[in-house]
Amino acid sequence: MSNAIVTAAMVAIGDELLSGRTKDKNIGHLADMLTAVGIDLEEVRIVGDDEDAIVKAVNELRGAYTYVFTSGGIGPTHDDITADAISAAFGVPCEHDAKALELMGAVYRSRDIEFTESRMRMARMPKGAAHIVNPVSVAPGFTIGNVHVMAGVPSIFQAMLDSLLPTLRTGAKIQSVTVNCPFGEGAIGDPLAAIQDQNPETVIGSYPQFDGTSFSTQIVIRGRDATAIAAAEKQVGKMLEQLHSKREKTGR
Amino acid sequence: MSNAIVTAAMVAIGDELLSGRTKDKNIGHLADMLTAVGIDLEEVRIVGDDEDAIVKAVNELRGAYTYVFTSGGIGPTHDDITADAISAAFGVPCEHDAKALELMGAVYRSRDIEFTESRMRMARMPKGAAHIVNPVSVAPGFTIGNVHVMAGVPSIFQAMLDSLLPTLRTGAKIQSVTVNCPFGEGAIGDPLAAIQDQNPETVIGSYPQFDGTSFSTQIVIRGRDATAIAAAEKQVGKMLEQLHSKREKTGR
Structure with a gap:
């Protein structure tokens, strides 16, 4: 390695x-x-x-x-x-x-x-x-x-x-953190794009899941540097808190 | 079509x-x-x-x-x-x-x-x-x-x-016949190659399956002409008969 x-x-x-x-x-x-x-x-x-x-x-x-x-x-x-x-x-x-x-x-x-x-x-x-x-x-x-x-x-x-x-020769392992997100991609798209912009050392992917009724998302933060991943993960957590409190206020 | x-x-x-x-x-x-x-x-x-x-x-x-x-x-x-x-x-x-x-x-x-x-x-x-x-x-x-x-x-x-x-525009459908073959590819390789040679209007594929102990094969005959497929299928049937009778004679 x-x-x-x-x-x-x-x-x-x-x-x-x-x-x-x-x-x-x-x-x-x-x-x-x-x-x-x-x-x-x-x-x-x-x-x-x-x-x-x-x-x-x-x-x-x-x-x-x-x-x-x-x-x-x-x-x-x-x-x-x-x-x-x-x-x-x-x-x-x-x-x-x-x-x-x-x-x-x-x-x-x-x-x-x-x-x-x-x-x-x-x-x-x-x-x-x-x-x-x-x-x-x-x-x-x-x-x-x-x-x-x-x-x-x-x-x-x-x-x-x-x-x-x-x-075989191998390289630095890519590490990843997965965050389960109860919101669909439509709800997280704007703030997640901003988090990606602020965390260029990570690659943030979002993978929609459709259960036949509604969408949820898995957010995956990838990178070769654990500190950078942790920083992005923290911002994703904050984003989810804000979406939850918005949902409570508006009922959706 | x-x-x-x-x-x-x-x-x-x-x-x-x-x-x-x-x-x-x-x-x-x-x-x-x-x-x-x-x-x-x-x-x-x-x-x-x-x-x-x-x-x-x-x-x-x-x-x-x-x-x-x-x-x-x-x-x-x-x-x-x-x-x-x-x-x-x-x-x-x-x-x-x-x-x-x-x-x-x-x-x-x-x-x-x-x-x-x-x-x-x-x-x-x-x-x-x-x-x-x-x-x-x-x-x-x-x-x-x-x-x-x-x-x-x-x-x-x-x-x-x-x-x-x-x-979309579609073409002539490819038809196929599948023959389940209890012998592994090693046993059928030579005669199957001869059958493919004799039936150039068909494409004959063989797909090995391994159950952890022994191999069997699915033989798939494909083509756009049903008569050509049937002719090849008949020869594959004859090949399997010969392999069965050989197996009975030799005990394997």
Whole structure:
């Protein structure tokens, strides 16, 4: 951990995410995990199982952020083309990795499962890539440059991310304070904007919730400096007191 | 509905989606709805409440796809900057819309709620934009060019999308057949690749499921021609029969 800002982007890969057939669960998990360790997730793209689309997204993002994480498309079937696409993005050959073949071969032998050509597909990766350990189902993810390629099945994505995260550079953690606010955004918008202006070292977000009848809001104050957050929080508390006393006077 | 291909992209906007605080629900819903009406969702991006990031994403996507849909950032608080960003993307002023002010003003008056400056923010939109009706909480979304801007709160996003969808051009619907397959992808990879080769008018996807012990697969055959789908489905059925009889012979 340092005081530097470490940034990241994600590419979630799969036709099924764009057709609605599968609802993505990896983006939210990655966001949670990166926030926890102090890496700023700044952009996510979802693309289909299409080499050109994957290459374009990965190449645009890997130049712009410290890390790129991908999910999906590294299984054994013909529509799993992520290893080929990442190789194309880096301009290196996509090859069967000797160490991956060995690891996987040993497991299949021990389970008396045939090591078919399609299972061997899962050992393919860009030449020179390093493994990301897969404790669930052996076939590894991989890292090339600043791009980390993981599986789409959530339990395997999560396990691979657990293997990977301790090896990454992390930055100063963003801290946050959440204030539950019984008023809708319309009531707090003006004073909250003034508080944001007076507290430039924090980023104040407000998230409306609608229960079908009325709005309430969660106010989240974020920043890297605890003192600055506490100062803004105090002003938010004062704002809520004033809104409460106004409501008592006017009956709304 | 026509036989033309109609494409779309989505930009989901909000710092809270990238921090993990909020788990997006709009992407999957939009994907379901577009698939149902015959619009191909081809790309999704998630960006923060950052004008440059929104402008870049919207301008790249609106030139590449028939429609762009956005969610988030059109509420009344200082961090709701989507209307400004979309205006900047189109190079037009962001102004209070007279019709929106009138609509909202009438509702606030009837409820005896003060029409504050921050509530008026929700009537701001790019000059010349058309309204997307919001039956939930009045403040409209808007359409400019081929970009449709909707709220981030899922119930309001869904209601706005219901208002909008009947007005859009749609294409030939993609039909699909799902075959539940008790074998993992490793077992079906080789024969399924051969079936895909023999059925180029269909797109065959396979989606692994892992229950903590073993893998199974859902095989989805997609296409715009029912006869082609049926032919591929028949071959998949034959493949499963062969795998079952092989399993009976070998005991696995």
